[in-house]
Amino acid sequence: MLNSLVELVSLGFMQRALVVGLVVGVVAPTIGLFFVVRRYSAMADTLAHVSLAGVAVSLLAGTAAIPTALVVSVVSVLGIEQLREKKVLSADTIVSLFLFGGLALGVVLLGLAHGHNVNIVNYLFGNILTVTSTDVLNIVILGAVVVLITMFCWRQLFAVSLDEDTARASGIKVGLLNRVLAILGAATIAIAMNVVGVLLIGALMVIPVLAAMQFKVGFKRTWGLATTISLLSIVLGLWLSYQFNLASGGTIVLVTIGCFILSSIWAKIYPVKS
């Protein structure tokens, strides 16, 4: 296994894949943790579907996929938050409308972009092995920005996630923080799109967090565990996909599910003492 790992990291495309994988491995559970504890998990899927429409727009407009997908999902997410705050419709209805609307728009626009030599499968299911050096640079910069903003807002995001009413009553800017979190979610999806594809991004944000939550520890320790599980899953998933010629995105997500099952069993046998 060691030889095969050495061989793996010596390959240029695999080095790029590993860098991107490690960035996603930190960013996805960091934002995912706040999404899960706030019961925003459906939002991750919605943003992913909307970003597919963004990819389609980029193909038609001839712009770069990641920045265009990011702009489209940020605009959508601000619309979702605005409607949610105004209580025009129930939160579930708003999220469903954007989820299916985004997917439908993406399909229609991709149909129009048919003559543009589109490899739609890469966007739907991801292919981390095809990332270019430019992608790596974009992903590293965007990932660093997401992590820095999250760290800066960590205390406020935690208080709002814990209990929105109490946070609002104490004077914390809940509306602003909800929008910041939603934009960070959109950025995370733009970053992770190449790794697992829009259909599986939600899994990478949510499953490592759910696995970590099985241990019933504090917030910071849950984040540490989720990030470790996510990084392990990505590295192991990449290695398995390379060794057995499997689809990388699907393999990574299957490994995270395996980690979730193992964590559940482990936490039951060896509960963390407090």
Next chain:
Amino acid sequence: MRVKKASTIIEAKNLSFSRNGEEVLHDFSFAIPEGDYVGVIGPNGGGKTTLLRLLLGLEKPTSGSLKVLGTVGYVAQRGGTLDSQFPATVEEVVRAGRTAKLGWFGRWKKIDETAVDKAMAEMKITKLRARPLSRLSGGERQKVLLARAMAAEPQILFLDEPVDGLDPQSRDDFYKLLRVINKRRVTIIFVSHDVHAMTREASSALCLKHQLVCHGDKACHIAGQQLRDLFHQSSAELLHHHDT
């Protein structure tokens, strides 16, 4: 010796609130002095929680004015929107009480650590500091939420039926803690449907059923028939000794 008159910390003038075209609170006017312990009582659906949400700034009045002059702490009914499975330790939850005070750029200092330690010591939960929320009893959980509110060193403490669902011992412990807090001149606004407990614990009462029935001394002068109309119960069951 001259006794200093307590200044008004909460003032409502002609306050009304409607939801979906239905008037929940009608033309409320009252003033609460600093250091008071007010029991807000009334029947279920009478607008107690709505009044509290208005005082907390979580809802906006349809008409009238409202002044809340001081930093606030809040303990919701059964933890409010807080999920009992939320992955956080007792200490993390109590520390969250300092967030608004620190603002965006404030750094965690010794003074913050002291406030958190003091709040946990006062609620007798220091030993539980590393325990996750999901492993607490109902009584312990409410003490943690009270500690979070107190960590902010509030001038006004709002409580929405905080002892609901607790066993008698935990209720007594909770009431004892509130007495100690009130002695430090922290104004307490306690929403409850337990008229008996409020008669015993609070220093004044605010009775409401969509409109203000009475406000002032807890033995506020409302007739027995009015009380029966308020709660749809016999006054003997209420154990609230209003003059007739």
